[in-house]
Amino acid sequence: MNFELLFADQAQPVRYALTGAKGGFSRTLLAQTLKMPRLQAAALCDLDVAGLRALCLELGFAADRLIECADANAVAAAPADAIVLVADVELLAAATYDILVEATGNPAIGYRTARRDLEAGRHVAMVSKEVDAVSGITLSRLAAKQGVVYTTADGDQPANLIGWVSWARVLGLDIVAAGKSSEYDLVFDPQLQTITQLDQVIAAPAMADLLTLGDDIAATLTARRAALNGLKTSATADYCEMSVVATNIGFVPDVELLHYPIARTSELADIYALREDGGILGREGVIEVFNVLRLPDEASFAGGVFVIVRTHDQPTWELLAQKGHVVSRNGRYACLYLPYHFMGVETPITLLNAVLHKRASGTDTPSQCTVLGGRATVDIAAGTVLTMGGHHHDVTGVQAVLLAADEADAEVAPLYLAAHATAKRDIKAGALLSIADLEGYDPDLLGAWRAGRLPA
Structure with missing residues (x-):
């Protein structure tokens, strides 16, 4: 495929928003799009806004284009060529962009942000595999209804x-x-x-x-x-x-x-x-x-x-x-x-293809043929919070497992529903976590998971 020809007849610039913008993947994407005038950062979100600004300056973004915003009015009032920096993903709704790159790694926040943008008619490139593993099928179906693209992102292995x-x-x-x-x-x-x-x-x-x-x-x-x-x-x-x-x-x-x-x-x-x-x-x-x-x-x-x-x-x-x-x-x-x-070095191809050609890098008809579940590696006492952290987003005390969906009970808990949830009852080492074992999970995320397990 000749990639220059792929986008040769498409002159309009593509504007993107990026969550988890101070992370390792995000740096590679920001650094690459600096070399691509047709792909423009419009809004960047990270809890560490000061650190995000420092990263952007280090990469070479012009200081006068980086506008820190604390509320939706400030985001909406920013100049058209500004790159707004926010700490709250909810503020992205007031920005103007074509496609969201979701890279928070947070299952509940990532799902809500992606759903909101799809409902608003924006495309979504999902980098947060933790989000996709629980809610990707539901988000893909929502995108199809809205006439927009929900896609995995080139540069990550999926x-x-x-x-x-x-x-x-x-x-x-x-x-x-x-x-x-x-x-x-x-x-x-x-x-x-x-x-x-x-x-x-x-x-x-x-x-x-x-x-x-x-x-x-x-x-x-x-x-x-x-x-x-x-x-x-x-x-x-x-x-x-x-x-x-x-x-x-x-x-x-x-x-x-x-x-x-x-x-x-x-x-x-x-x-x-x-x-x-x-x-x-x-x-x-x-x-x-x-x-x-x-x-x-x-x-x-x-x-x-x-x-x-x-x-x-x-x-x-x-x-x-x-x-x-x-x-x-x-x-x-x-x-x-x-x-x-090549991580974010490759991702611009996905963003351009989604916005300019309305094509996904993944498939537009995913199905829940596999379940990412978890087995307790130790006895987990009732009341224990199943924390998620580390470079590989492990869930403490739980071993990730992959199950064929037709061999997994409907009540098996997806691993990243369990993340940050609390054990509702004692869970024995070796047990496959079930939804009934948990409480304190995000109800919208559970709803997305259940909907994704149903036939389209």
Whole structure:
């Protein structure tokens, strides 16, 4: 696709509002749109307005365009070329913009803000996967009724993977699995016999003999896991992102914790084969995450995305294998992948496409085929507040799980309804959280969840 031609006949500028505007993703988007005159920041919202102003000045925004507003009248009275800075998302309603970029990460606030803008005839790009995992289907249906776009945002793995799956489907490829790599690689140093994951280094001498997959794939993967000596390799954010993808492409998990194999990129077509073909999958049409294992001088998968497809014409795939593409040893499967996600650097494509062409980066017909739930990891006493925090938005005392919707009771609580809620009764370790276990959750968010589980 030629992206210059995609927008060549569209001259009007696109104005956007951004919540959670001081966050890491938001910085990448703000920095990128500074280089794009046709895409203009109109309103930025963050609890730390002083910090937000400092960020904008650091990035190079003109000081005289940054107008701090404490009420709706001030927002409405701001000059047309101003960038209003507010601490309260409710004040955004008085601003003039075409599309909201929702990046608070707060399920209840994000849902209300997105719903309000859709009802007002604005488009919404949903970056907050925590919001989308609970209310995305309801918001998508509302957008369709209002004649506007609700979409995932390019640059985050969900939109990138949805797009990659759609590319493979248009080509008629037979997809067995789709997924992404986890956020941080496992980098094995053969000389030091260590594994580095971001800023953590552990001794892992056993990994030296496990760099080759071997004939017994499951045994090798088990041994690699043991060689990590308990190093954590899964993240709540991964489960959340894959739940968003699943509802957009109709896939389900193979197992509720996902397989999370420790794998080298060249092995993916062998690992994500069906068990009868030597792989680890019990069924096809599954959503997955893997941990990248690589050497220090090997390129990262960079949180990229992949699909596993069945090969068709043998000479075609033999030719592709000769060119370095990842084809399984038995020739029956291939891995097609994009080793990148560029966060807000890519997101402008979504914003322009939504406003100028009325097209989503995701799908316009999501369905609740997968449920992002949670299992208690400890006994949770009645009255305990289930706090949410950290880089991966974990819910304290709860392990995220992915369930096929047709295998999950209707009263299973979505994980991010539980966030900030209170345990209404004692919850035993290992129990799947139910809505009846909770109180103090946002009733509108629950309503959106229940509506999304109903047929369209």
